[in-house]
Amino acid sequence: MIVFACGISHESHSFSKLRTEISDFEGADVGAIDSKPELLDTRSTEGGILSAAQEFGWDLRFPFCAHATPSGPLAEEAFETLVGRLLGELKRAKAVDGVLLALHGAMFAEHVPDCEGEILERVRAVVGPRVPIAITLDLHANFSDRMAALSNIATSFRTTPHTDQWETSNRAARLLNEAMHRGTAPHVYVARLPMLAGMDMGRTIDPTGPMNRLLAMARKLELETPGVLDISLNAGFYYGDVFEAGPSVTVTAHCDDASYGDLAKKIMLAAWETRSFVSLRHYGVDEAIARTREVASGVGPVILVDYTDGPAGGAYGDGTQLLSALLVENPEKTVVGPIYDPLAVDEAIKAGVGASVRLMVGGRIDPAYGGPPVEVFGEVVRVSDGNYLRKGPYATGTTGHLGQGVCVKCGNVSVILVSRRQQPEDREQYRIFGIDPERLNILACKGINHFRADFEPISRELIFVDSGGLVSVDFTRFPFRNVRRPVWPLDDDVAPPQ
Template sequence: MTACTRMSPKVLVARLSHESHSFSRLRTTLAEFGREELLFGAEILERMAGTRTEMGGIIQAAQEYGWELVPVVSACASTSGPVTRAAYDALTEPLLRALAEHSDTDAIVLSLHGAMYVDGLPDPEGDLLFRIRQQAGWKVTVAATLDLHANVTDAMVRYADILTSYRTTPHTDQFETGRRASALVDRTLKGEIRPRLQVARRPTIAGMDLGRTLGDTPMTRLQARARQYEAEGFVLDLSLNAGYYMGDVFEAGPSVLVLGDGEAEDSRCLAVANALMDDAYSWRAQKTVHLQSIESALAMCQAPARRSGPLILADYTDGPGGGGYGDATHLLRALVQANLPGTLVGLLYDPESARQAVAAGVGAEVDLLIAGKTDPNFGGGPVPLRVRVLATSDGRFTRAGPFRTGTPASIGTSALLQCGEVRIIVASNRVQAEERGQYRVLGVDVEQLNILALKGINHFRADLEPVSRGVVFVESGGIHATDLRTLPYRNVRRPIWPLDDETHPNHQPLNLS
């Protein structure tokens, strides 16, 4: 890695992002990336410039720094099962080909997740960075942004010069993270810094309160300490990663990444990483979200409202944002039976019912088997209901909330249905609840609801929680399991908390939420 002496550094940029649930029966194909984000070449600049995303931040920074930016590929798919090897190869090939075509590249800036899992390849991000190094050597500066839920592997640290992660959950600082990575690259190219990475972990696959930073949380306090270390000067950047415990990779779990300036600072930077990781490890069982049973959630729905806005029931264990199938039906059954006025259930992943409703047309009454079709063992099977079709949509909208602002999105062909006092949204795309735009495509004003039962874990909170009268996180038996000891791990290091009693003699089952 050497300083760039050209007036306009040539910088390749690419995005390859997926959070993969290792134990899901689904597979993430190239078509799944196509439904969310799959762009090539100049199209990336056209579509992503001005958006509050990592790519938006990188593009803006490149303009300011005078880089010759070479956009290659930008691919992202919603959290689901492992990525197929065919999809991984199809997405990495353009980047490796671009490297060969642009042998005078000075830097590569990647937008990764850090918790991708490919069939037969548990650490694809480490593999990609290794292959980049094989082709480009060490003269090229290699940087990557990471999700706060990255499982940071030794290979990622070894083959990247710069890694920097989001600092918020919900992830509303993606743009800033792209800018931050770019600034570090620019300083490196100018010879101002010599970045070196240090990482610390502990024998735990869970912790850091899943990285939640809404309000005064253990994670916000840890982030504040990280910023203090950065202010001391020898730490260039400090990333706190909560990890993704549904990723069955050896290094899965929380980690602390410290980026230092030069080899002389290695020991001090590693000491900082260890100090913060020790702190996080000491409160690994603390959490700010506590799951309620469906019965308890219904009782809260029936209590007098103390403020305006809907009561949000977040079907946590079925949240697609954590790898849930998005079609569990236990909560739907309970709400249909309760028949409380102003109730909306959705988004439910059910392309079959959506197609049938669209074919029947607005105003028609139709008998449907709703949701529960991916795997009835997790959250319940299909619910037979006679419903009236209130509205249909192609599901397309542009994100306007704080999460990925300005990017196009779609819930797919979808329908708004009525069953008694309960309205239901069935959608053809398996997506997490994010913002009000997902409901507006079907004419639903979220603020006017009494109860909103959605499939969500974190990101909906940025846009939907402020207009609600409260959020109740519900345990519905989905695949985003809360007792990790029920999952068939094969690759994680052992012993590790909370899977192994021998790690902690006083171990108690942990309800992760």
């Protein structure tokens, strides 16, 4: 079997000023992933596909797997370059028996709102109607009708933090393998309700939370219902201002039968019931600092989670409100960062390790979301190339890049500045700056969900902060234009679904 696999993945925040360029993508160059056996042992999307290819004896063509930190809409050139490379390699592979695409589901370009639907349409035009196409998605996908019509198999992550990237791509590969051998193309059904948010943003940390209950329902129905190959839940990405934004359920089935669409709707109706449930409480900056005083002693760090400025949700990662408050408070053994600021990094590196520096830090992209630049006066104690090997549960074994970075010590507070926007996700990101997160009193990081996999087990307490960043939980801050209306929670007159 000749199988073509390729990945293009990005979560695009419609209201971010930071346009996503081709240079923001890692792994975008054609570099033949099928000839990189070292990826076999990683807990990644690539690892799941390579393992399946080995197991099934596929002749795999896997030219690249590109992904970028969530940010604003893709520049037209970035989208066209990536998709052009994908189509060029697909045509070079000639008569393929199956296609496996690793996508996100919430990618948005300045000229194409439904990027995944567009990619599928262009791929389908090359391979024709009979070759099965499987797609893997992040569970924060905004799943469109066009994606359902043009794919044969769709399966999404089942965990947030997304620690099942390997399992998801491996599952898609298994379903694709069966479809290729059977010679029949499965169908994908999708159901949505007038909901922009819900499913507790897909969080699966609390075993009794709504997402886990819905996932259990999906697993049961998947087993019980003849002809069902996969049921996936997408919590949606509500900062993606597209018509079909919000939670959805997909059913992949052997044959074309409207009852599978009803099955998807049945789970969506259960999701409607818990739509307003949010498992996190967000504190204001002052409230959060006061809370750290209340839990002043104990084992492991108190983690101040600067949630609304989290790059994992498309925020800028250069907000300064929490930094500013902590510099004044000056609590013992405290680390703030990473904060995105390539200019400040440059200045600190030029000054060198041991030098005293006075830097203006952060707040450069849009101070309206997270505060203006803040003066940081301290000693440069460490410079790093920002490369780290992920050793925690999230994408284990793969390498990550913070870009050139520095650690500046200001009293009791160490500030980590980096030149690449990257979410906190692995303790190694601190070890490369000579910091053991386990020994800290306070760690202030810009995490949302994924950092929890490696950091929650060592923490004394997590305190979620709303510092006014772009991942705001206040929907009224955003001028939605494209999402279907009426929709909960933007409108009051949303009729309960039948």
